[in-house]
Amino acid sequence: MQFNGIEVDRIIEMAWEDRTTFEAIKFQFGLKEQEVINLMRKEIKLKSFRMWRKRVQGRKTKHEKLRSFEKGRFKCTRQKLITSNSISKR
Numbered sequence: 001m002q003f004n005g006i007e008v009d010r011i012i013e014m015a016w017e018d019r020t021t022f023e024a025i026k027f028q029f030g031l032k033e034q035e036v037i038n039l040m041r042k043e044i045k046l047k048s049f050r051m052w053r054k055r056v057q058g059r060k061t062k063h064e065k066l067r068s069f070e071k072g073r074f075k076c077t078r079q080k081l082i083t084s085n086s087i088s089k090r
Helices: 004-016 023-028 033-043 046-056
Strands: none
Touching: 004 023, 004 033, 004 046, 023 033, 033 046
């Protein structure tokens, strides 16, 4: 698959985020975990890649099936209080 620079930057950003799962990246960009790893290896510095791999390997938050907390996408505990891009009074 070919991605433009903005998409590659977004994939890298999502891969670095601890709470963004590989499944979310696959849903949005169609890349499997191994393809994300290959993209990261190709696009970032070797030292950064090694640091990232060490951090995400086996991390429960990066794998949907390993998560023990609520599996809702993009949901925080205060979500019901947020309306029209502002937080309502409590």
